[in-house]
Amino acid sequence: MAPFFFLTFFSLLTTHLSHAQLSCLTLQSINKIVYNHCNELPHLNSYLHWSLDASKNTLSIAFVARPATTDGWISWAINPTGDGMPGAQALVAFKASNGSMVVKTFNISSYSSIMEGKLAFNVKDTRADYFDGVMRIFATVELPEKGMTSVNQVWQVGPSVSADGFPAKHAFQPANLGAKGRLDLLSGQSSSGPSGGIGGGDSRTKKRNIHGILNAVSWGILFPVGVIIARYLRAFPSADPAWFYLHAFCQVSAYAIGVAGWATGLKLGSELKGVTYNTHRSIGIALFSLATVQIFALFLRPNKDHKFRFYWNIYHHGIGYSILVLGILNVFKGLDILSPESKWRSAYIITISTLGALALLLEVITWIVIMKRKSSKSTKPYDNKQQPLAP
Ligand SMILES: *[C@@H]1O[C@H](CO)[C@@H](O)[C@H](O)[C@H]1NC(C)=O
Ligand SMILES: *[C@@H]1O[C@H](CO)[C@@H](O)[C@H](O)[C@H]1NC(C)=O
Numbered sequence: 001m002a003p004f005f006f007l008t009f010f011s012l013l014t015t016h017l018s019h020a021q022l023s024c025l026t027l028q029s030i031n032k033i034v035y036n037h038c039n040e041l042p043h044l045n046s047y048l049h050w051s052l053d054a055s056k057n058t059l060s061i062a063f064v065a066r067p068a069t070t071d072g073w074i075s076w077a078i079n080p081t082g083d084g085m086p087g088a089q090a091l092v093a094f095k096a097s098n099g100s101m102v103v104k105t106f107n108i109s110s111y112s113s114i115m116e117g118k119l120a121f122n123v124k125d126t127r128a129d130y131f132d133g134v135m136r137i138f139a140t141v142e143l144p145e146k147g148m149t150s151v152n153q154v155w156q157v158g159p160s161v162s163a164d165g166f167p168a169k170h171a172f173q174p175a176n177l178g179a180k181g182r183l184d185l186l187s188g189q190s191s192s193g194p195s196g197g198i199g200g201g202d203s204r205t206k207k208r209n210i211h212g213i214l215n216a217v218s219w220g221i222l223f224p225v226g227v228i229i230a231r232y233l234r235a236f237p238s239a240d241p242a243w244f245y246l247h248a249f250c251q252v253s254a255y256a257i258g259v260a261g262w263a264t265g266l267k268l269g270s271e272l273k274g275v276t277y278n279t280h281r282s283i284g285i286a287l288f289s290l291a292t293v294q295i296f297a298l299f300l301r302p303n304k305d306h307k308f309r310f311y312w313n314i315y316h317h318g319i320g321y322s323i324l325v326l327g328i329l330n331v332f333k334g335l336d337i338l339s340p341e342s343k344w345r346s347a348y349i350i351t352i353s354t355l356g357a358l359a360l361l362l363e364v365i366t367w368i369v370i371m372k373r374k375s376s377k378s379t380k381p382y383d384n385k386q387q388p389l390a391p
Contacts, residue, residue, distance in 0.1 A: 035062060039183070043175040046155050048076065052185050057146050059185070060125075063091070063137045068159040071095070073167045074135045077108070077154045080120055080144040084180055086110045088154045089119035093128035093137045094161045101128040103137055104165065116166075120144060154180040211268055212338050214261030216348055218254040219287060219327030224355050226250030227324050232362035235369055248298065255291050262288050280333040283326050290323050328352060 035049035046065035053060070063076035077090035090106045103126040107115045122142040129136050143151065156179055158170040170176050226247050233243035265284055269277070297316045302308045335345050 035060070041155060041179070042181065043179040044155065044157050046074075046157070046179070048153070048155075048183070050183070054147075057143050057148075058140050059143055059151075060140045061138070063155065064134060065155065065157050066133050067094070067135055068157045068171065070133065071160050073158045073161055074137065075106075075156045075158070075167070076137055077156075078121070078141065078144070079152045079154055079180075083152045083154075083182075085154060085156075089121065090154070091123065091126065091137050091139055092167050093135050094165075094167065095130060096165065097163065101130050101135070102165070103128045103139065106167075114166075149186045150182050150184045152180070153183045207264065207268060208338055209340070211261055211264040212334055212340065212344075214257055214264065215334060216331050218256075218258035218261055219323070220331035220348065221351060221355075222250055222254035222257065223327050224324055224352070226254060227320060228355065228359050228362065230320075232359070232366055235366045252295070252298075255295055258291060259288065277333070277337050280330060280337060283330040283333065287323060287326050287330060290319050290326070294319050294323065 034051075036051040038047060038049045040047055044065060046063065049062040049064070051060045052058075061076065063074065065074040067074050071094075073092055073094035075090050075092040077088035079085075079088040081087040085108055088108045090108055091103055092106055093101060093103045096102045104116055105119050105123060105126075107117055107119060109115070121144045123139055124142075125138065125140045127138040156170050156176065158167050160168045162168060229243055229250060230247040233239040233246070236243075262284055265281075269281055294316070297312070297319070300312070301316075302312050331348060335348065
């Protein structure tokens with residue numbers, strides 16, 4: 001079992017070290033510009049990082065989205081006169097035919113009149129980049145009026161750009177049509193309409209962090225610690241029955257925290273429109289089911305000498321190791337989705353590697369103890385209280 005343990009740890013570490021998905025947290029500071037706010041916009045898997053400079057009346061933004069195709073465009077706009085596309089003063093980014101990213105400004109006075117040119121407000125420091133299928137528009141806009149507390153924003157992604165640099169029509173799916181809302185410059189929230197609606201990215205980020213911490217602590221740390229206690233403390237006669245209570249305490253607390261974390265995850269999942277993290281979700285549901293079965297195992301445990309105890313052990317250990325592997329795997333899947341600052345991922349990797357190294361050390365010690373016991377068994381009668389090491 002131990003080699004399997006380590007193979008799992010290290011394959012998890014290597015496959016998950018570099019890969020990262022879009023989220024507010026990945027991009028909190030971009031090229032040394034630190035944005036004070038980030039909103040996960042409610043449609044099109046898009047993000048807006050922004051800072052308000054009230055004294056200069058400017059808004060610095062970084063709009064992040066995936067274009068509809070790799071040859072597509074992304075756009076973010078302020079609409080000073082309405083709340084949809086007509087009237088929007090848009091920044092559009094795409095890859096020019098010479099291969100470099102360009103930002104153009106479009107005055108969209110109506111669906112039929114989309115003019116490249118100056119906007120109703122000054123825009124400076126425009127720039128765009130394209131990396132890993134994700135485009136970003138950077139800009140500093142002078143707010144249309146002094147002291148504005150909110151602006152209407154519109155964003156969009158499209159499939160292609162004509163040879164003369166004009167963005168092709170975007171799709172008319174509900175997500176495309178719904179990609180507009182109000183950005184509240186005072187509270188930092190974005191909402192899907194003047195009357196509120198989907199919660200802002202900031203509060204959702206907080207909920208996601210709570211979900212991440214609960215689950216990393218329970219499935220990702222407490223459960224493995226409980227397994228290590230059960231597997232290795234038990235080899236020492238003096239630790240009986242203390243190991244059992246420690247083990248049960250660890251796993252029952254892990255389960256309680258894990259269920260709370262699981263529930264926050266389901267809630268978060270149901271709030272996400274149009275994005276589902278299927279693997280993370282499925283593993284989460286499997287974990288909850290297995291762990292619930294495992295809690296029942298505690299009550300169904302036959303006596304040590306019962307003839308069914310052997311089968312119970314196989315079942316308990318089988319499910320236990322499955323939870324261990326799936327739990328750690330899902331913490332990494334969750335880290336991919338949440339993409340917190342790299343120190344969090346590093347902290348978890350260090351914790352789990354330390355536990356892995358501890359397990360390896362204890363595995364060696366256990367085998368030395370067993371070998372010694374075997375060699376002294378020939379001279380001493382077998383100590384009946386010892387349980388065989390399983391599995
Ligand atoms: C590429 O084309 C865009 C406009 O089409 C232009 O602004 C930019 O300077 C060009 N870049 C290079 C490196 O030629
Ligand atoms: C945008 O287009 C409309 C209609 O053509 C025009 O009235 C308006 O002045 C334009 N805005 C700017 C900033 O050029």
